[in-house]
Amino acid sequence: MDQFFNYIQIFFLAFFLTLIVGNSIYIRRKKKINPIALKIKLKRLGKLLEILLLLLVNIWAMEVLFYSLNLKSRIFGWPFNQKLFDAFFVKPIGLALIILGFVLLVWAVVNLGTSWRLGISEANPGNLVKSGIFRYCRHPIYVFFNLYFLGTFLIRGNLIFLIFWVAVAAILHYQAISEEKYLTKIYGKSYVDYSKQVGRYITFKIVAIWSNIKGSKQSA
DSSP states (O other): OHHHHHHHHHHHHHHHHHHHHHHHHHHHHHHOOOOEEOOOOOOHHHHHHHHHHHHHHHHHHHHHHHHHTTOSOOSSOTTTTOBSOOOTTHHHHHHHHHHHHHHHHHHHHHHHGGGOOEEOOSSOOOOOOOSGGGGTOSOHHHHHHHHHHHHHHHHHOBHHHHHHHHHHHHHHHHHHHHHHHHHHHHHTHHHHHHHHHSOSSOOTHHHHHHHHHHHHHHHO
16 A cells, blocks of 8 residues: 555656646747746845755655655655654545645646746736635645645655655745735735735635535525
């Protein structure tokens, strides 16, 4: 059964890379715009964290691949490769979180269309998207990363994946706040009003919609 989760993680890692790279190439060819725009006017701390985030995601992807292929090579040895737990019932929970994360990612990419950017493009910021998943969450792709990293930790149970999850979650939160300040400058009142209506990571609109659906079923 462990081999099943190994195959699953390889599949999702390949799917993630294919989606990001493929979408970037598509936008570049269709709109003649480079969607990879990581040069944001941030303070020195922000730039350092941005570089650190890129390094962490790439190193994490390599570790996921090494563990999934059962290779003896490890970027981090003892004590980082120590298992904190090895309970089978936790693995399906981790898988469910990863699947949920990818649903949010695909939904966000579809909603963004050619406005999708990796970072914020100062020259071509794209349109402010407020439909689809963005009606309920201002940063669904950040939520995806949190779910993906947490799900991977639950499947693996190793200390290193817990460290990756906590570190990436902290950096993404800082990045989200920095981006919101920048988006406010770009879109002005439109983004301010949008921020008041939609939560950074989740909004109670989702709960309200679920309650209405449940109530309708009971009435029927």
